[in-house]
Amino acid sequence: APPETPENLECAAATSPLHAALQGISLLLNTRLSTTELDLCIELLKAEMHPKALADVVRPLLEARNHKPDMD
Numbered sequence: 001a002p003p004e005t006p007e008n009l010e011c012a013a014a015t016s017p018l019h020a021a022l023q024g025i026s027l028l029l030n031t032r033l034s035t036t037e038l039d040l041c042i043e044l045l046k047a048e049m050h051p052k053a054l055a056d057v058v059r060p061l062l063e064a065r066n067h068k069p070d071m072d
Helices: 006-014 017-028 035-046 051-066
Strands: none
Touching: 017 035, 035 051
16 A cells, blocks of 8 residues: 555545535535635644634635636
């Protein structure tokens, strides 16, 4: 078996049933988070960041992204 590295652990976490369920819930709730963004939020929560504090940071970023004028 290959040695456990951060990359291997992240890959294993990304394919877990819990991760798949969280991705599905994110889509159902239309969080507008990409897979990478959701993964980062999950990691911050695992690191014991307070959920409300995380939401207070993420919400304005999503709103700013959605109101960005098109650069066509």
